[in-house]
Amino acid sequence: MVKRILRKTTHLLFQTLPLLFYGFSFAIIVTGLMKIKLNAMKKIIFLFLSFFISVFIVNAQKGINFFSMYAAGGKMLMNVDSSAKNVFYANVFPNQPHTSFSFLPEVHQVNIQIYFRKTDNVQNYRYTILENNKPIVVNKSINEAQLKEVDRGDEEIFRSTSFGTFPVKDKIITIITYDIQKPQDVYTTVFYGKSIPRAKIAAIGKRFIVEGGVDYKYIVDPKNKTDLILNEKDDELTIVKVKSDIDYIYAISIKDKQTGNIFFNSTVWQYGGHINEAREFSPYVKIDKSVFKKSGDYEIVIQPLIKWTGCRDCDFSPKDIEKYVSRYTLSITLEEENYTKKELLIYTLIVAFSIGLAFLTILYFIKKRNKKQLIENEQQKNIAKLQLNSIRSQLNPHFLFNALSGIQNLMNKNQIDNANKYLSKFARLTRNVLDDKELISLSQEKTLLDDYLQMEQLRFGFKYEINHSENLDLANIEIPSMLLQPFVENAVKHGISQKATDGKIIITFIKQANDLVLTVTDNGNGFDTEKKNNGLGLLLSDSRIALLNSIYKENRFTLDIQSSTNGTKISLALTDWL
Amino acid sequence: MRAILIDDENSNLENLRTLLEKHCQQVTIMATAQNVSDAVDAIGKYLPHLVFLDIQMGKQTGFDVLKLLPMRNFEVIFVTAYDQYGIQAVKFAALDYLLKPIDIEELINAVNKAEYKLATQIQTSQLDFLLQQLKKPETNVGKIALQMQSEIRYVTLSEIIRCEADNTYTYFFLANSEKILVSKSLKEYADLLRPHGFLRTHQSHLVNPKYVKSWLKEDGGILLLTSGEKIPVSKPNKETVKQALQQL
Numbered sequence: 001m002v003k004r005i006l007r008k009t010t011h012l013l014f015q016t017l018p019l020l021f022y023g024f025s026f027a028i029i030v031t032g033l034m035k036i037k038l039n040a041m042k043k044i045i046f047l048f049l050s051f052f053i054s055v056f057i058v059n060a061q062k063g064i065n066f067f068s069m070y071a072a073g074g075k076m077l078m079n080v081d082s083s084a085k086n087v088f089y090a091n092v093f094p095n096q097p098h099t100s101f102s103f104l105p106e107v108h109q110v111n112i113q114i115y116f117r118k119t120d121n122v123q124n125y126r127y128t129i130l131e132n133n134k135p136i137v138v139n140k141s142i143n144e145a146q147l148k149e150v151d152r153g154d155e156e157i158f159r160s161t162s163f164g165t166f167p168v169k170d171k172i173i174t175i176i177t178y179d180i181q182k183p184q185d186v187y188t189t190v191f192y193g194k195s196i197p198r199a200k201i202a203a204i205g206k207r208f209i210v211e212g213g214v215d216y217k218y219i220v221d222p223k224n225k226t227d228l229i230l231n232e233k234d235d236e237l238t239i240v241k242v243k244s245d246i247d248y249i250y251a252i253s254i255k256d257k258q259t260g261n262i263f264f265n266s267t268v269w270q271y272g273g274h275i276n277e278a279r280e281f282s283p284y285v286k287i288d289k290s291v292f293k294k295s296g297d298y299e300i301v302i303q304p305l306i307k308w309t310g311c312r313d314c315d316f317s318p319k320d321i322e323k324y325v326s327r328y329t330l331s332i333t334l335e336e337e338n339y340t341k342k343e344l345l346i347y348t349l350i351v352a353f354s355i356g357l358a359f360l361t362i363l364y365f366i367k368k369r370n371k372k373q374l375i376e377n378e379q380q381k382n383i384a385k386l387q388l389n390s391i392r393s394q395l396n397p398h399f400l401f402n403a404l405s406g407i408q409n410l411m412n413k414n415q416i417d418n419a420n421k422y423l424s425k426f427a428r429l430t431r432n433v434l435d436d437k438e439l440i441s442l443s444q445e446k447t448l449l450d451d452y453l454q455m456e457q458l459r460f461g462f463k464y465e466i467n468h469s470e471n472l473d474l475a476n477i478e479i480p481s482m483l484l485q486p487f488v489e490n491a492v493k494h495g496i497s498q499k500a501t502d503g504k505i506i507i508t509f510i511k512q513a514n515d516l517v518l519t520v521t522d523n524g525n526g527f528d529t530e531k532k533n534n535g536l537g538l539l540l541s542d543s544r545i546a547l548l549n550s551i552y553k554e555n556r557f558t559l560d561i562q563s564s565t566n567g568t569k570i571s572l573a574l575t576d577w578l
Numbered sequence: 579m580r581a582i583l584i585d586d587e588n589s590n591l592e593n594l595r596t597l598l599e600k601h602c603q604q605v606t607i608m609a610t611a612q613n614v615s616d617a618v619d620a621i622g623k624y625l626p627h628l629v630f631l632d633i634q635m636g637k638q639t640g641f642d643v644l645k646l647l648p649m650r651n652f653e654v655i656f657v658t659a660y661d662q663y664g665i666q667a668v669k670f671a672a673l674d675y676l677l678k679p680i681d682i683e684e685l686i687n688a689v690n691k692a693e694y695k696l697a698t699q700i701q702t703s704q705l706d707f708l709l710q711q712l713k714k715p716e717t718n719v720g721k722i723a724l725q726m727q728s729e730i731r732y733v734t735l736s737e738i739i740r741c742e743a744d745n746t747y748t749y750f751f752l753a754n755s756e757k758i759l760v761s762k763s764l765k766e767y768a769d770l771l772r773p774h775g776f777l778r779t780h781q782s783h784l785v786n787p788k789y790v791k792s793w794l795k796e797d798g799g800i801l802l803l804t805s806g807e808k809i810p811v812s813k814p815n816k817e818t819v820k821q822a823l824q825q826l
Contacts, residue, residue, distance in 0.1 A: 060629075370824075374821065374824065374825075376823075378821070417682075420597075420679075420682055421682070422684075423679050424679060424680075424681035424682070427677065427678070427679050427681075428681075431660065432678065434660065437769075441763070441765040444765075473743065473745070473781055473782065474783055475743070475745060475763040475764070475765060476743040476763060476764050476765055476781045477744045477779075477781045478765065478768075478781065478814075514813075552813075552814055552817070553817060554813040554814065554816045554817060555813050555814050574814075576812075576813040576814075577812075577813070577814055578780070578812070
């Protein structure tokens with residue numbers, strides 16, 4: 001996934017570079033073509049001039065419009081049917097010097113003439129005429145007697161003769177001429193009356209590197225859409241065209257379907273490697289793999305390089321042109337992309353940077369989330385603590401005022417020291433409630449329970465004990481404050497208040513392994529543990545324990561109540577507290 | 579012992595007088611004062627050994643009395659009803675205080691302690707320290723007074739690596755490798771130092787987070803201190819310690 005995204009990114013980044021390159025090379029090709037055309041143009045202009053003169057000289061022949069003369073390339077001129085339109089005359093092609101091609105889709109008959117300059121040594125010329133590539137006249141010399149002088153009004157007088165009128169509909173007439181002094185400069189002039197066939201791809205192949213050399217793989221007779229996977233071992237693509245007599249008129253180009261950019265252009269058909277069934281060489285072009293910068297759909301366009309706008313009496317729409325164009329879609333998947341060292345370095349840096357950035361981002365979000373969670377936890381705890389506080393501060397008002405009344409009684413009985421003692425105890429108890437401390441030490445809890453029970457003793461006169469395990473560090477072990485008070489209050493109220501001096505309450509702080517177990521036992525009449533209405537104190541304790549469990553997640557607070565007619569025992573265990 | 583009682587409420591003065599006369603006969607009450615200026619005058623006049631000083635006196639405080647005195651060569655027992663202001667500072671200065679209504683036992687203990695200090699002539703500057711502390715914001719006390727056997731040590735909080743309980747005594751381990759024994763429970767110091775970031779990691783341990791090197795997760799939780807010591811973290815404190823260390 002990352003790899004793919006990476007590829008896309010890097011492609012985007014470096015797309016402009018190859019495009020510039022291809023744009024540049026394309027410009028060079030176009031300029032080259034222009035030069036060739038420019039030369040042809042000179043000739044055409046020259047031939048046009050001669051046409052006006054020759055018009056009056058040439059004998060009129062039936063069906064042929066001798067008033068409208070076309071350059072046919074080289075030394076040739078032609079006249080066609082008067083009804084003919086779309087005469088694409090004297091096309092020339094790259095890599096095909098001395099060849100002119102006139103495409104005559106609507107011409108039935110063509111009259112062909114050859115023109116000589118005064119300086120031309122006419123006897124040296126030989127000509128061959130082919131019809132559908134089969135010779136009908138071979139290597140004949142010009143009959144100088146038949147040459148007629150053509151005066152175009154300039155100082156130069158041309159001499160001309162006609163090769164005759166040829167039916168050209170659905171035929172190819174080819175005139176080959178050369179000077180016997182220069183037998184290698186063979187001029188070919190093609191009068192093409194057939195329909196130009198759409199080019200057909202015979203095969204698409206790729207070359208790949210194997211141990212000790214290269215090997216090829218071909219997709220023969222490809223469909224309109226071809227999938228091609230290129231990996232790092234593949235280095236070259238070959239597109240083989242089905243051979244025709246006029247391979248040279250075709251140009252091949254490759255277009256990026258996504259962007260519409262044409263980044264490859266060639267007219268360089270090679271022969272040699274590929275042989276068709278007729279044991280003829282098929283033309284092919286080679287394309288370096290590196291022109292494909294990314295995976296995607298590409299269009300192979302093969303079209304004849306006819307100058308479609310260069311006709312006279314043109315009636316030819318782009319739709320008509322399209323009939324001569326063949327298009328293939330090539331869907332390329334690049335498996336491994338080869339980068340230069342510099343690119344590789346940049347990519348690596350980008351990758352490293354992206355990974356780093358992603359890492360930092362993730363880290364940032366994790367931290368943020370953790371912080372949020374931390375804050376949330378804290379908030380939850382704070383809420384729990386607040387709730388705990390509000391529960392804690394509820395010391396039974398009954399107790400408060402009864403205790404004050406007990407002290408009043410001592411004062412009235414003139415028991416000053418006792419009154420002082422109980423007043424101090426009362427102050428300590430209320431102060432503890434008001435102080436709202438979260439944690440108190442076991443010894444403080446013991447003092448408070450002592451204070452409380454002694455005050456209650458004033459009222460009810462029971463006995464009590466507070467015991468603890470020997471190995472408990474009372475001074476330093478902390479517990480949530482007011483933890484036992486409600487149970488002790490309950491023991492007094494429901495347990496032994498009716499029993500007077502027979503009543504007994506035993507409170508213990510016990511160390512059990514790592515647990516701290518606090519118990520409150522009374523010998524009262526007990527109560528129904530199932531009954532909900534067991535007084536505010538116990539009810540509050542339940543919610544207190546739930547809150548404490550939500551605050552101390554590592555520990556567990558468990559409450560066990562056993563009640564019978566013989567008494568009640570309450571055990572509060574603080575697991576793993578010690 | 580010559581003593582002066584200072585409180586803005588007459589009934590409190592009378593009550594204290596009654597209790598002292600009954601339970602602390604070694605104390606001779608030279609004068610009582612109900613406002614700051616009378617108190618300053620009385621102290622100047624009688625040069626008491628012991629001053630019972632109410633903290634909240636109307637709009638003024640007992641501390642104002644101390645500020646106005648050039649010489650503070652007497653013992654002070656602060657008396658307060660329910661007053662958070664100043665109590666923290668008093669505790670940091672390791673000075674004695676009583677809460678109203680006065681518990682007779684606590685009163686006797688405090689007077690005895692003062693008497694002992696006067697008898698052994700322990701020279702302290704706890705009052706100066708207290709006044710200095712009061713000038714600072716409560717969150718930035720800087721130092722704490724530790725009452726040792728025969729002297730008072732003022733220790734910078736950042737010097738304290740950790741405290742360890744020994745029953746009702748507490749050992750202070752300082753950055754200079756000193757070990758001080760103080761006769762107060764760790765619980766009391768935990769309550770004092772928690773607001774200053776100290777971590778109660780265990781029933782017997784209080785740690786300055788400044789000296790925590792890392793959190794070893796072995797055996798439920800152990801803190802490794804920069805001193806190399808390993809301090810246990812008990813389960814009830816784990817969560818709090820963890821959070822505190824994360825926020826550092």
